Amino acid sequence: MHRLLYPFIALLLSLAILLTGGGLLGTLMSVRMGVEGFPTQIIGIVMACYSVGFVLATLVCGKLIRIVGHIRTFAALSAVAASSTLVYPLIVDPIAWALMRGVFGFCLAGLYMLAESWLNDRTPREYRGQILAFYSITTYAALGGGQFLLNVWDVSGFQLFSLAAFLFALSLVPVALTRAPSPEIIEARPVGIRELYDISPLGLIGATCAGAIAGSFFAMGPILRKAPAFR
Structure with a gap:
């Protein structure tokens, strides 16, 4: 198992650092918008924009990885994530x-796509389940652990946003310095929603x-936890 994981240590370490920042940022945004007095409906819309970007990435990031x-794609997306995080304390506006x-x-979404294609390409078929299980443990542990960083500074300041951006930038280092070969670039065939439904309707639903x-x-x-009914 150790020999199987060795080629992916840099990738998994980068993901762990990145998703620690992601876990912190997601909770921080909800709590901070509550502190700023944003209406609950606006908070929901702002947070839902994450999913809009996630879906759009499925149309673009595959082409970016192939090009x-x-x-390089990991570096670019991590840098953009860090830069966008620094905007929050500078412009406190829902739009x-x-x-x-x-x-x-x-x-x-692009980073998930990149990581999972990397793992699938470089893992022998008979060990793929074990590697993906370790990948899932890493991602969820990092996302959950990052939320504990919310207690490091006051949510009304800029420091926690800076900490999240710092983690996004730091995640570049292991992947940038890895000696492991990156996956071969292959031409992927897009799969539509209708085709997915035909293959596995229950899975899609x-x-x-x-x-x-x-x-x-x-x-x-995080917002509901602060509601009077939960106190």
């Missing part, structure tokens, strides 16, 4: 925050419902 490769949230969703529930929970959970 410039995995490592600007919605745009930046969409940008972050776009970047994160289940994934859609699970995504809606998880997205609502992670976006609005």
Whole structure:
């Protein structure tokens, strides 16, 4: 198992650092918008823009990876994610925050696509399940652990946004310095929603419902926790 994981240590470490910042940023945004007095409906719309960017990335990032490769794409998307995070404390406005949230969703979707294609390409078929399981543990542990950083500074300041941006920038280092070969660039055939439904209708419906529930929970959970009914 150690020999299987060794080629992916840099990638998984970069993802862990990046998603630690992502976990912090998601919760921080909800709480900070509550502090700023944004209406609950506006908070929901701003946080939903993450999903809009996520979907748009599926149309663009595959082409980007094929043009410039995995490592350059990782560097570019991480840099954009860090830059967009620094906008939040500079412009406290729901429209600007919605745009930046969409940008972050776009970047994160591209990074997920990149990481999973890298793992799939470089892992023997018989060990793919084990590697993807370790990848899932890494991502969820980082997303969950990042939320504990919310206690480091006051949410009304700029420091936590800077910390998230710092983590996004730091995540570049392991991948940029890795000696492991990046995956071969192959031409992928796009799969439409109708084709996905024909292949697995229950899977598509289940994934859609699970995504809606998880997205609502992670976006609005921190706000609801501060509601009087939960005190």
